[in-house]
Amino acid sequence: MATTEASQRAIGAQNPGRGAAPTRRGFLGSVAAGWVLFATGAGAGLLGCVRFLFPNVLFEPPSSFKAGLPADYGMGVDERFKESNGAWLVHVPSDPLSGRSGVDGIYALSTTCTHLGCIPNWLAADQKFKCPCHGSGFRMSGMNFEGPAPRPLERFRIVRTDDGQILVDKSQKFQWEKQQWPSPEAYLKV
Numbered sequence: 446m447a448t449t450e451a452s453q454r455a456i457g458a459q460n461p462g463r464g465a466a467p468t469r470r471g472f473l474g475s476v477a478a479g480w481v482l483f484a485t486g487a488g489a490g491l492l493g494c495v496r497f498l499f500p501n502v503l504f505e506p507p508s509s510f511k512a513g514l515p516a517d518y519g520m521g522v523d524e525r526f527k528e529s530n531g532a533w534l535v536h537v538p539s540d541p542l543s544g545r546s547g548v549d550g551i552y553a554l555s556t557t558c559t560h561l562g563c564i565p566n567w568l569a570a571d572q573k574f575k576c577p578c579h580g581s582g583f584r585m586s587g588m589n590f591e592g593p594a595p596r597p598l599e600r601f602r603i604v605r606t607d608d609g610q611i612l613v614d615k616s617q618k619f620q621w622e623k624q625q626w627p628s629p630e631a632y633l634k635v
């Protein structure tokens with residue numbers, strides 16, 4: 446019997462871990478690993494909850510904006526709302542394309558190119574809008590005349606508020622190819 450125990454101890458010494466009972470250190474290590482896994486899972490769940498409560502929201506500029514008084518606008522293209530609101534306000538003495546020959550007024554042009562959506566630049570020396578992406582050109586009226594743009598720039602609804610200011614409403618657009626430019630709210634008589 447003593448010989449058998451001695452030989453088992455010898456085998457254990459040659460093969461540590463084989464058939465050995467779990468040590469206290471190993472047990473504590475397993476518990477710690479479990480807690481790490483639990484904490485990681487809980488953290489991921491908490492992050493998911495936070496993202497659910499505060500989802501990624503794309504903040505876009507409001508669809509309508511006040512643009513001051515008509516008297517603030519000299520003749521020609523005004524770019525003060527190009528960057529902030531995506532609109533040019535154009536003051537002209539006459540607009541035959543909308544049926545307002547000889548009628549002093551203002552219209553609001555969209556700054557979105559009708560080809561693939563880039564933003565053209567107003568070239569005052571050439572009196573045209575020129576798109577930097579593929580070279581489309583538009584007259585001051587918004588009419589396309591060169592490059593791949595298939596149709597004119599769109600116009601936004603433009604009206605006067607109770608306090609006499611200009612209100613541009615981008616939620617309503619007027620398209621020349623749909624004969625919408627003559628619409629009463631596509632041109633503000635001043």
Ligand code: FES
Nearest residue numbers: 558560561576579
């Ligand atoms: S996006 Fe303006 S010409 Fe292509």
